[in-house]
Amino acid sequence: MRYKQLVSSLVAAQFDGMDDNTILELLEYPPNPEMGDLSLPCFKLSKALRKSPQAIADGLKDSLQHDALERVDSVSGYLNIFLDKSRFISEQIAEILTAGPVYGSRDIGKGGTVVIDYSSPNIAKPFHIGHLRSTVIGNSLKKIHRFLGFNVVGVNHLGDWGTQFGKLIVAYTRWGEEAKVESDGIDELLRLYVKFHDEAEKEPYLEEEARSWFVRIENGDEEAIRLWKWFVSISLKEFKKIYDLLGVDFESFAGESFYNDKMAAVIEELSAKNLLEEDDGAKLVRLEEYNMSPALMLKKDGSSLYHTRDVAAALYRKKTYDFVKSLYVTDYAQNLHFQQLFKIVELMGYDWAKDMAHVPFGRVSLEGMSLSTRKGNVIKLEDLLLQAIDKTREIIESKNPNMPNKDEVARQVGVGAIVFNDLYANRIKDVVFSWEEALNFEGESGPYVQYTHARVCSVLRKANGGESIELPVGGALDASKLLNVEAIGVLRELSRFGERVEQAMVKLEPSMISRYLIDVAQSFNRFYHECPILVDDPAVRASRLALVKCVQITLSTGLGLIGLETPEKI
Numbered sequence: 001m002r003y004k005q006l007v008s009s010l011v012a013a014q015f016d017g018m019d020d021n022t023i024l025e026l027l028e029y030p031p032n033p034e035m036g037d038l039s040l041p042c043f044k045l046s047k048a049l050r051k052s053p054q055a056i057a058d059g060l061k062d063s064l065q066h067d068a069l070e071r072v073d074s075v076s077g078y079l080n081i082f083l084d085k086s087r088f089i090s091e092q093i094a095e096i097l098t099a100g101p102v103y104g105s106r107d108i109g110k111g112g113t114v115v116i117d118y119s120s121p122n123i124a125k126p127f128h129i130g131h132l133r134s135t136v137i138g139n140s141l142k143k144i145h146r147f148l149g150f151n152v153v154g155v156n157h158l159g160d161w162g163t164q165f166g167k168l169i170v171a172y173t174r175w176g177e178e179a180k181v182e183s184d185g186i187d188e189l190l191r192l193y194v195k196f197h198d199e200a201e202k203e204p205y206l207e208e209e210a211r212s213w214f215v216r217i218e219n220g221d222e223e224a225i226r227l228w229k230w231f232v233s234i235s236l237k238e239f240k241k242i243y244d245l246l247g248v249d250f251e252s253f254a255g256e257s258f259y260n261d262k263m264a265a266v267i268e269e270l271s272a273k274n275l276l277e278e279d280d281g282a283k284l285v286r287l288e289e290y291n292m293s294p295a296l297m298l299k300k301d302g303s304s305l306y307h308t309r310d311v312a313a314a315l316y317r318k319k320t321y322d323f324v325k326s327l328y329v330t331d332y333a334q335n336l337h338f339q340q341l342f343k344i345v346e347l348m349g350y351d352w353a354k355d356m357a358h359v360p361f362g363r364v365s366l367e368g369m370s371l372s373t374r375k376g377n378v379i380k381l382e383d384l385l386l387q388a389i390d391k392t393r394e395i396i397e398s399k400n401p402n403m404p405n406k407d408e409v410a411r412q413v414g415v416g417a418i419v420f421n422d423l424y425a426n427r428i429k430d431v432v433f434s435w436e437e438a439l440n441f442e443g444e445s446g447p448y449v450q451y452t453h454a455r456v457c458s459v460l461r462k463a464n465g466g467e468s469i470e471l472p473v474g475g476a477l478d479a480s481k482l483l484n485v486e487a488i489g490v491l492r493e494l495s496r497f498g499e500r501v502e503q504a505m506v507k508l509e510p511s512m513i514s515r516y517l518i519d520v521a522q523s524f525n526r527f528y529h530e531c532p533i534l535v536d537d538p539a540v541r542a543s544r545l546a547l548v549k550c551v552q553i554t555l556s557t558g559l560g561l562i563g564l565e566t567p568e569k570i
């Protein structure tokens, strides 16, 4: 970024009234180093400057001068800029080493609060791989925003309210057993839920019974509440196990039920603002004018809906956290729901409706079949994580049987494989789940990056003759010792880190960081194979080690931003 800024101001100064940012936005990284370190396509400037792109580039080639630049070329409308390599090497390394763990960050947020609603699984249903996506995308967005100076509140909007609890009570009272629910937890609750649907197909009155149980829950009936609370606590226990494995946490677990006593006020406000319409006993907000179907707010029997609770939650979050941005991470099947929600808040007269955004992601299917809780067609996340951990342990057992903390590393790497796999593609892409792929540790995977980081740590440890991965003291950096394609290639990657993180924030796209980390790891591995590090020549050794330390810092921070741990030994 530093060099982009420098070049922008140099170029802008050549033209009257030209803003640095105009140039900054145009600057590109050429696809290969022969075309320079930066490149300015002059096509878009042509109109304003009333000159051909070629003439603009030719003019700049003659006038642009600065110590940081080795030379500039004009090639078919592009200005290709070559940095002075020695200067680039020493400045870049100094920048990373000085910043350490905050390298790549910038205080964009200035303490403004971002609320991120993520994970939000449904009580009494298994935590499946669809919820994994919301969990890991949300968790990464949280880390990215924090890194960029925002205050982040992670909210788990648990699905702990709704007609399904009426169904569950019907199923439990008819076919359930307390001991079995206690011992089998969500598995048994799911079995009961699936049975309810099978039976209700034959005996439709069961649906009616379920609805009336839910009304009893909403009215605070003692027995109904007791059962509901029990289902919630059983589910939470299992969810917490998964969050612990993943290393994910939340600032708030205010689920749907939390808004129970806040819904009447919402209904009143909607009605006072003339937004509510009665329709056959139910109440809804009409949105046809905005090309959306109406949003149901109250059912005929007076019970609330998913929508009602989300309007209440939006108002509550604004009041409580005064957010500058409020994000909702769910699959794209809920696109309409969130568009409706944002529109309703806007129609209520709140200008902060524009600060809310849906972060949709693609759906997960299982070998061609969509996942369905009702049909019992789910992959339980816990099974997946445990298998990944087992597989990692087997690999460690065969390659490094004497490693001291095998269990811990197996968890870090096994979970890392699953999380990285989920964050590698653009979030909006559908995912066809395959066990083979999720457990693939080769190539562009989390374990590959984690392993590269561990290798980097091992070089630093050896250089220190012990445990420390700090840069050994002594031996000054001599940039001339790093003037080779591989070393410069690594530094070029590292220099783009901050920009990548910012893009990931703007696009709400953690995959930009995952892919970046693969690039860094690959470029480091090329360097590692070409340039022996722990050589006798003290200047070469010190300079290469400084570069290695920069890689360690960047990989470690980057992995952290996508929620992966960074074991120092694998």
Ligand code: ARG
Pocket: 117, 119, 120, 121, 122, 157, 158, 159, 310, 313, 328, 329, 330
């Ligand atoms: N529980 C919902 C589901 O599993 C996701 C909730 C998302 N958050 C929200 N505020 N609606 O699909």
